[in-house]
Amino acid sequence: MFETAELSFTYPSGRRGLGKVSLKGAPGDRVVVMGPNGSGKSTLLRLVSTELPSRPGSLELFGEAWGSSGSDSRKRRDLRKRIGIVQDTPVHVEDLTGMENGLLFAELYGLPRAEALAAFAPLFTALGLDDALHVPTREYSYGMKKKLLIAEALVHDPDLIIMDEPVLGLDPPSRAALLRTLEERTGKGVCTLTATNEPALAQELATTVVLLHEGEVVALGSPAELLAEVGNTTLIEVHVAGAPDPTKIDPALAKGSAQLPADIVSIRQIPGRIIAESRSGSDVLPQLVGAVLAEGLRIERVEIREPDLTDVFTLFTGQALGGESP
Numbered sequence: 001m002f003e004t005a006e007l008s009f010t011y012p013s014g015r016r017g018l019g020k021v022s023l024k025g026a027p028g029d030r031v032v033v034m035g036p037n038g039s040g041k042s043t044l045l046r047l048v049s050t051e052l053p054s055r056p057g058s059l060e061l062f063g064e065a066w067g068s069s070g071s072d073s074r075k076r077r078d079l080r081k082r083i084g085i086v087q088d089t090p091v092h093v094e095d096l097t098g099m100e101n102g103l104l105f106a107e108l109y110g111l112p113r114a115e116a117l118a119a120f121a122p123l124f125t126a127l128g129l130d131d132a133l134h135v136p137t138r139e140y141s142y143g144m145k146k147k148l149l150i151a152e153a154l155v156h157d158p159d160l161i162i163m164d165e166p167v168l169g170l171d172p173p174s175r176a177a178l179l180r181t182l183e184e185r186t187g188k189g190v191c192t193l194t195a196t197n198e199p200a201l202a203q204e205l206a207t208t209v210v211l212l213h214e215g216e217v218v219a220l221g222s223p224a225e226l227l228a229e230v231g232n233t234t235l236i237e238v239h240v241a242g243a244p245d246p247t248k249i250d251p252a253l254a255k256g257s258a259q260l261p262a263d264i265v266s267i268r269q270i271p272g273r274i275i276a277e278s279r280s281g282s283d284v285l286p287q288l289v290g291a292v293l294a295e296g297l298r299i300e301r302v303e304i305r306e307p308d309l310t311d312v313f314t315l316f317t318g319q320a321l322g323g324e325s326p
Contacts, residue, residue: 001025001026001027001029001061001062001159001160001191002023002024002025002048002059002060002061002062002160002191002193003023003024003025003059003060004021004022004023004024004044004047004048004057004058004059004060005022005057005058005059006020006021006022006056006057006058007020007021007022007023007044007047007057007058007059008020008021008055008056008057008215009043009047009052009055016215017040017043017215018040018043018044018047018215019040019214019215019216020057020216021040021044021057021212021215021216021217022217023044023210023217023220025160025191025192025193025208026191027159027189027190027191028186028187028189028190028191028207029186029191029192029207029208030182030186030191030192030194030205030206030207030208031191031192031193031194031206031207031208031209031210032194032195032196032201032202032205032206032208032209032210033045033193033194033195033196033209033210033212034195034196034197034199034202034209034210034211034212034309034313034321035197035211035212035213035313035321036197036213036313036319036320036321038214039212039213039214039215040212040214040215040216041164041195041212042088042164042195043215044195044212045162045164045193045195047059048061048160048162048193049080049083049085049162050066050076050079050080050083061079061082061083061160062079062082062159062160064079066079081109081110081156081158082158082159082160083158083159083160083161083162084153084154084156084158084160084161084162085153085161085162085163086146086149086150086153086161086162086163086164086166087149087164088164088165088168088195090142090145090146090148090149092137092140092145092148092149093137094136094137094138095136095138096136096137097133097134097135097136097137098129098132098133098134098135098137098140098144098148099120099133099134101137101148101152102116102120102124102133102148102151102152102155103116103117105152105155106119106120106152106155106156109155109156110156111155111156116155119155119156119157120151120155123150123151123154123155123181124151126174126177126180126181127147127150127151127174127177127178128147128171128173128174128177129144129147129148129151132144141169142169143169143170143171143174145169146166146168146169146170147170147174150166150178154181154185158190159189159190159191160190160191160192160193161182161185161190161191161192161193162192162193162194163192163193163194163195164194164195165195165196165197165198166178166194166196167196167198167201179204179205182205192205194206197310197321199308199309199310200308202223202309203223203227203308203309206222206223207222208220208221208222209221209222209223209226209309211226211309211312211313211316213313213316213317213319218313218316218317219312219313219316223309226309226312227307227308227309227312229312229315229316230277230307230311230312230315231265231277231307233265233277233278233279233307234277234278234279234280234281234282234304234305234306235275235276235277235278235304235305235306235307235311236275236276236278236282236284236285236288236302236303236304237273237274237275237302237303237304237305238273238274238275238276238288238289238292238299238302239272239273239299239300239301239302239303240272240273240274240292240297240298240299240300241272241297241298241300263278263279263280263283263284264276264277264278264279264284264288265277265278265279268314268315268318270314270318270319270320273320274292275311275314276288277307281304282304285302285304289302309321
């Protein structure tokens with residue numbers, strides 16, 4: 001479906017958007033890209049969708065090379081007819097109704113009206129849009145616009161579906177309907193490429209997770225493979241305030257006067273947080289809290305949870321995961 005080899009992109013301002021990313025999505029694959037603001041998630045999606053020219057490096061779509069110049073507009077139109085795109089920000093003609101907007105998108109894909117209506121019907125019903133189809137989209141909420149955008153991206157039965165934060169703004173039934181639809185389509189050989197920072201969605205949706213940091217791949221594998229990097233432990237997050245130098249929290253705890261429990265297998269920090277991995281669940285909490293207080297730090301709150309993909313990112317980069325990627 002798609003394959004990149006050392007794909008890179010630099011914006012006209014000189015800022016690097018992506019650096020030498022090699023990635024592959026085969027029929028039936030569900031590739032999820034995660035990374036903080038500026039990591040290159042959306043840049044990668046825009047390159048694979050042919051919105052941006054790929055240079056340097058190479059990009060193949062459906063077994064064909066897509067040139068760096070992007071000047072072959074006819075070839076680009078043909079490729080785009082096989083791709084469905086769900087952007088993070090829906091864009092519609094505000095004076096048109098939901099149905100009119102949908103038919104306009106379908107026409108761009110070359111679908112006859114009758115075929116489009118038949119394809120839209122189950123999508124609109126599944127996403128809960130039936131009662132709003134004849135209302136101008138200027139009256140739609142963000143969530144309704146997102147549902148309409150999803151239906152428009154899927155109506156032409158694309159081979160490759162590219163989505164940027166697809167469940168943002170969706171209610172639980174619509175989220176579940178989208179995931180069911182994606183599961184059905186990937187089961188028939190469709191490939192999906194999704195950008196999200198929602199760890200639960202990534203773990204539920206992905207066959208492959210790509211962690212991006214500063215435009216480069218820092219980790220790649222199945223959710224299970226990546227989660228194995230943080231081990232079978234419980235995470236205790238201590239949120240602190242008033243530390244004069246957050247970068248010295250780790251050394252302070254490691255070398256301070258307080259004795260840390262032996263069941264804490266590792267301890268690391270990101271600004272404002274101390275993250276301890278425990279082999280014995282929350283049993284170590286009293287001693288850990290005592291150690292933090294002994295260093296003169298003020299505790300704001302404590303969270304106890306199981307590791308997720310955000311912790312894998314922190315393990316590889318030392319930074320928190322969150323935000324949108326340009």
